[in-house]
Amino acid sequence: MAKQTKKRQAQGETVDREKLYGVDEAIALVKQNATAKFDETVELAMNLGVDPRHADQMVRGVVSLPKGTGKDVRVAVFARGDKADEATKAGAEVVGAEDLMQEMQDGRSDFDRVIATPDMMGVVGRLGKVLGPKGLMPNPKLGTVTPNVGEAVKAAKSGQVEFRVEKAGIVHAGIGKASFPEADIRANFDAFIDAIVKAKPTGAKGKFVKKVALTSSMGPGVKVALEEIPGA
Known part of the structure; x- marks a missing residue:
């Protein structure tokens, strides 16, 4: 067993790994233990009562966090002509068509979100093996295949987060x-939880939200009491 650092031991003393904390207390503990030399990301993890191997139990969607993510999101857009200009004006870092497809096939990956106009999907479709495993393939249901590329770029940069349940639920x-102030993290927490609960699939049986935990990039996990989770 790896020896704990003094820092990790000190963090462990402030968090009871078995206790279920209220949301506000959990957020305060996460902020208290985020002592790295960089601005750590606050991460929310949820264990759901679904088996995503079944199509009717997939949980996937997007949510706009009201206080943003604090992350500089780089956006790539597949578009031509006026739509390409629209994407550039909206702040997209990478805009192109067949040329961009070739760059991605050759390994270019300096982007966090990929958006495409509907007419470009014939080109983008050739990147299934490149973008699919990374969860970056444009999808109409997620608003990333759209004629309104300018709005999609602005949404991606202003705090829109995609979510998709993994194999283990x-x-x-x-x-x-x-x-972030605690109130801002709480607002984003509530928005994300609400989006997940609303995305409950028809095939989900029994308890939907089983566990919720908060952590920072380098800090300990803090379990959240489900009594404060609507729809849990």
């Missing part, structure tokens, strides 16, 4: 930075 996302 876990969904997680960054909901802000440790430097």
